[in-house]
Amino acid sequence: MSRRAKAKQILATIERMKVVLQLERWDLHVQIVPARADTSPEPSQQMAAGCHASPQYQHAELLFALDEILDEDIDATVIHELCHALVWDQVALIDQLTKELITRTPDIKPALELLAEGAVERVATRLDRIFCSLLLDKPPQK
Numbered sequence: 001m002s003r004r005a006k007a008k009q010i011l012a013t014i015e016r017m018k019v020v021l022q023l024e025r026w027d028l029h030v031q032i033v034p035a036r037a038d039t040s041p042e043p044s045q046q047m048a049a050g051c052h053a054s055p056q057y058q059h060a061e062l063l064f065a066l067d068e069i070l071d072e073d074i075d076a077t078v079i080h081e082l083c084h085a086l087v088w089d090q091v092a093l094i095d096q097l098t099k100e101l102i103t104r105t106p107d108i109k110p111a112l113e114l115l116a117e118g119a120v121e122r123v124a125t126r127l128d129r130i131f132c133s134l135l136l137d138k139p140p141q142k
């Protein structure tokens with residue numbers, strides 16, 4: 001699939017899913033790039049897509065790196081990122097609690113950050129699988 005076709009499908013899926021996921025009143029700012037310009041030395045930080053949300057303002061920034069998303073994963077990737085917006089309040093709470101605990105007990109920082117990040121990702125993934133199985137003709141096989 002061409003980059004242009006992928007971008008078109010991403011935007012169409014966002015338009016369709018934001019209604020289903022009750023994000024239709026949100027301002028969703030979508031950035032679509034050929035490849036993610038990631039300067040992180042950690043390969044695990046180089047993601048195909050990302051979300052940063054501000055639920056209090058009903059705003060989310062969504063990023064999709066076209067070359068890193070397989071054609072068959074486009075819809076599932078969009079749904080996954082929108083699921084991050086759905087649970088962003090809980091993420092913010094976890095982040096705040098994590099920072100507070102680290103301030104009191106600095107030794108636990110690496111373990112706690114890993115635990116918090118994993119918990120957030122598992123919730124978003126569980127939700128995206130549920131929505132994918134309900135909404136897509138062919139849910140992702142993961």
Ligand SMILES: [Zn+2]
Pocket residue numbers: 080084121124125
């Ligand atoms: Zn995620």
